[in-house]
Amino acid sequence: MSRAEAAGTVRPVSPLWTFGLLRSELTTTFRRWRTLALLAVLAGVPVLVGIAVKIETGDGSSPGGGGGGPAFISQITNNGLFLVFTALAATLPFFLPMAIGVVAGDSIAGEANAGTLRYLLVAPAGRSRLLLTKYATVVIFCLAATLVVAVSALTVGALLFPLGDLTTISGTQISFAEGLGRALLIALVVAASLIGVAALGLFVSTLTGSGIAAMATTVGLLITVQILDQIPQLHALQPYFFSHYWLSFADLMREPVYWDDLAKNLGLQALYAGVFGSAAWARFTAKDITA
Amino acid sequence: MAPYASDDNTTAGEVDEQRSGRRKAARYVVPVTVMGVAAATIGLVPALADSGDPDLPKITAQQLIEKIAKSDVQQLSGTVKITTDLGLPDLGGLESSLMSGAASPDKGGSSADPTSKLTELASGTHTLRVAADGPDKQKLSLLENAAEYSIVHNGKDVWGYDSKSNEVYHGTASDSPTHDEQQPPATPKDFAEEALKAVDDTTSVTVDGTARVADRDAYRLVIKPKQSGSTVGAVTVAVDAKTGMPLKFTLTPASGGAAVVDAGFTQVSFAEPAASTFDFTPPKGAKVTEEKAAEKKAFDKKAFDKKAFGKAEKSPERAPKSEEDLGKGLDGMKTIGEGWNAIATFDTGGEGMPSGEAGGDLGGFVNSLGDKVTGKFGSGTVFSTRLVNALMTDDGKVYVGMVTKDALVKAANAGN
Structure with a gap:
């Protein structure tokens, strides 16, 4: 009875309503101190990396010695733009998905925890639409978080190191403008790499009424998968882990670009988004909201 | 609700x-x-x-071999996937440190040195990119995680660039490491050429249907040793029907299981690659190692080691030739048998076990890798991989070949 009737009477409402809902969700999310703190931490990583490399190479030695450290670190001193790639490579395995896990895990469970979920549902938006809005908010947060890292890295890189034409990892030269274009493309790919975790977090969030539990579970799953991805015996399973192809964004710096792994990564993220997104929908639309 | x-x-x-x-x-x-x-x-x-094997006009093995010989592909670019499983014990870091130790005798060797880098191909799965435009312009890149190692040959310059450590190696083409002989085979074509060199009366060559490789129609050429006792099961070469270019090379051991070497194009194009592919200027701040005369000498020695290693381990067909190489270094080198069953034998003249040579700590470890065997010749230790077996007798004689353990023991017995 309930839902269908309620939704039925709601349908004629302007579709712009969704955007109103999205806007209010976005303001709520991005105004939270927690979100701002997360973004500040993310912005701090490139600063740390940049300063560390600057200090280490102050005497003219090359950073990263025999090729250790995060990807691209040895090129930073020659071209500040590489700090963008290094910073993304450094934050992608843990900092970025952790931030996403916190925001996604909090999205439904946090509302339930604070007792505000039922008020949200009183508004004539429908559960599916609310869930979609929540997911859109998390995805936008993915993009925002990635761009915060990239922009912070670009600023620090420009301040501390020279900019100019850059050498791709294949050894060919590209202009600075094209380099910037690739940096933007890489940021988009990194953001897209996170939508799988976002969907997973959203699903976990619909399972529990405690925001903390949802965040902890999501981040815990993330760490577990990252560890399992390192175990050689699980070789056969690893291509299905959402984090397995994350570092493939570096393939955009090859000339010509090597698309195989990039395509696998994006396909895998879409699959996770589809499976866990619809699972979240199945759970959320059928759930008894008690808080 | x-x-x-x-x-x-x-x-x-x-x-x-x-x-x-x-x-x-x-x-x-x-x-x-x-x-x-x-x-x-x-x-x-x-x-x-997988739309099934393509229908192609029948062709004899002889015609196909001629087709390969006539093949004159000057321009191509593509991606090669190469998997090697020699059945060496998985030593992890130890192996690579041994390898790099062996490959760069003088410390401070650049990580962009082609020899040390291509040794990595000896195990595991790797993705390579190749591009060529005539005899003067070639590029070979080894794709790594978020990094790449490239060798660019353009005119008289040969550059090795390791993006991970941002190091550059520079040499000249005349005696460059990319020069055919010194470079371990990496592309299906290299492998196929080596395999065809071995074709003689101890070998059966047949055309075994067709296949589809890298989206192109290809014939399958199967090369098999006729004699028994060899560890080589068969060599399969997929040859592009249009250009005669080998697209895939597979070496299966007689013992069955996964291929020892499997190198094939996953994508290939015969269009002219962009000229910028072959342009290389060392990036700012990169550490450039010039190929020095002294180093060249060391390098020649390295290349020699590699040749012996590469030929014996990777391309069986080179074995007879590698014996010549080895022979230069070791007196008293003899070959027993012929064709695929050739066994190289030499006398180290010393103690049987290589404990001294391999370094004190390693001695016991190396011992533990071998199997004790006894025969008329006395007793010794057999070290085996999936392709190459070696028998070292306690009185210091060494028998190496791509033959089974039994064949080695038989050879040792006959030798006494």
């Missing part, structure tokens, strides 16, 4: 609960369907894409 669930009367509520329970469960059909469709797609698409 707490407000609705509360104040209804009981019976209606129960019926409702049952119905809504079923409806709740039904919703989970969606994610399950998504997963099922994905699984089906992953499973079926490759099967559907």
